[in-house]
Amino acid sequence: MxxxxxxxxxxxxxxxxxxxxxxxxxxxxxxxxxxxxxxxxxxxxxxxxxxxxxxxxxxxxxxxxxxxxxxxxxxxxxxxxxxxxxxxxxxxxxxxxxxxxxxxxxxxxxxxxxxxxxxxxxxxxxxxxxxxxxxxxxxxxxxxxxxxxxxxxxxxxxxxxxxxxxxxxxxxxxxxxVDTRHWRPGPGGTDLVWFGRLVPEKGPHLAIEAAREAGLPLRLAGPTPDRAYFDRRIAPRLGDGVSYEGHLTRDELIALVGRAGAALATPCWDEPYGLVVAEALACGTPVCGFDRGALREILTPECGRLVPWPDTSALAEAIGETLTLDRAACRERAVRHCxxxxxxxxxxxxxxxxxxx
Missing domain, CATH: 3.40.50.2000 (Glycogen Phosphorylase B;)
Structure with missing residues (x-):
């Protein structure tokens, strides 16, 4: 222009x-x-x-x-x-x-x-x-x-x-x-990551359930505007491989997501878009989540898996496949479409x- x-x-x-x-x-x-x-x-x-x-x-x-x-x-x-x-x-x-x-x-x-x-x-x-x-x-x-x-x-x-x-x-x-110049690829790893606002409609408690069933560590990050929810549904479940990393700056969050093997997206409402999915893909991190709202417009079989909500057992089962997805394909999807x-x-x-x- x-x-x-x-x-x-x-x-x-x-x-x-x-x-x-x-x-x-x-x-x-x-x-x-x-x-x-x-x-x-x-x-x-x-x-x-x-x-x-x-x-x-x-x-x-x-x-x-x-x-x-x-x-x-x-x-x-x-x-x-x-x-x-x-x-x-x-x-x-x-x-x-x-x-x-x-x-x-x-x-x-x-x-x-x-x-x-x-x-x-x-x-x-x-x-x-x-x-x-x-x-x-x-x-x-x-x-x-x-x-x-x-x-x-x-x-x-x-x-x-x-x-x-x-x-x-x-x-x-x-x-x-998302700014794919800043949200850059990371090395990956074996841990799972969940990031966003820790509120009921985003479903971090379901991410904890799925990670525990899959037997994999989970790192949570984001603001806690609903402190009562956090204290009741999240804090008691921390430990034993599940940790809360805090409300991170963008650079800190990019580093955390880039080191993860997969990101979990667990909306309990119909997401109008799902920015965290695009951010994860930009880091080369595949996404495993619930098929709600616009998530299917972002994810393809090459970069993620979607399961029916709120089936945490199906989510846990899909994590294994998600971890095998090509990180370069995830990054390519973000650059071309997000x-x-x-x-x-x-x-x-x-x-x-x-x-x-």
Whole structure:
């Protein structure tokens, strides 16, 4: 793409966009902002406090209101954190609406909040919203705010596009990408690895069951936002070959995944994409997981195995085959189909089309 654009990226306000990442959405937004900037675009990232200043961050104006006793006693009182997030996005969108979205050429919404979607029709600047999740009531309502407004939507997988198709039939699929220059091949090994947010819907407790049944060591890594779940379902099972390595930086995580013989992916929900699968493949590490959501769009028989959820015995049995897969084929799959470069090429093409229109 020859034109250098002024691009506004709208990120999540709940977690800072910086390492160590709170989750895949934060990692995706950080990588996209960096790659667009390295390609010469002027990027402004609207994100939560504490985000990486190297990304050209404008902090979302999260105002912590002080409520009176009367307001707190109101039975309709909204959770204060949700109210603060609402007002942050409202302030941002009102500011953008005052001048129609200038000085930006395109606004790319990567948040999960409904207001950037609901207020997009008020802007003259084209707004792209990437659908990172299955349909939610708030987002579905926002899409229907302006009858006749079709919007510009992308989906992170065919699976996610199909989920939204009844309401948004024209969402363009642009698969998420990982920086294969940074997520580089490792030597492999005999241990298993599981990484991501340690929360019930990601199923790390099932990964422990499968690893134990397979008789192989398992290393867990990632943030623990649901401490009660971690304390109840994970901590008591540590030891005897299962260890928790902590919430690692990207470089530390790359080293850990690269030393593993296989990565386990155990979603207990339909994954809209599955960034950890692409990251593991980029390290040359094959993946063994549950066949849920978009994982089958990333994995092929050359680089992984999928079994029905939640059959941990089938998962344990499939680990043996997974360990024999060619690490070079895993890396090749990531470079050709899951790269940050390919993803950004597609977004640049979309930006160009929107500006031409």
């Amino acid at each position: 020859s034109a250098r654009l002024k691009i506004a990226l709208i990120a999540s306000a709940r977690h800072p966009i910086r390492e160590p990442f709170a989750g895949g959405l934060e990692a995706h937004t950080w990588s996209l902002a960096r790659e667009l900037g390295e390609r010469g675009h002027h990027v402004t990232l609207f994100a939560g406090a504490g985000s990486d200043p190297a990304l050209g961050v404008h902090e979302l104006p999260v105002h912590r209101a002080v409520f009176s006793d009367a307001a707190r006693a109101d039975l309709s009182m909204t959770d204060p954190s949700s109210l603060a997030e609402h007002h942050a996005y409202l302030r941002l969108m009102v500011d953008l609406c005052q001048d129609g979205g200038s000085p930006y050429d395109v606004i790319h919404n990567n948040s999960l909040h409904y207001l950037p979607v609901a207020m997009a029709p008020a802007l003259r600047t084209p707004v792209v919203t990437t659908l990172h999740t299955p349909p939610t009531p708030w987002l579905e309502s926002a899409v229907q705010t302006s009858p006749g407004y079709r919007g510009n939507f992308t989906a992170v997988s065919d699976h996610t596009a199909r989920a939204w198709a009844p309401l948004i039939p024209s969402a363009r699929v642009i698969h998420n990408g 790269s940050l470069e390919a993803m950004t090429d597609r977004y640049e093409l979309l930006y160009e089309e929107l500006m031409a229109a």
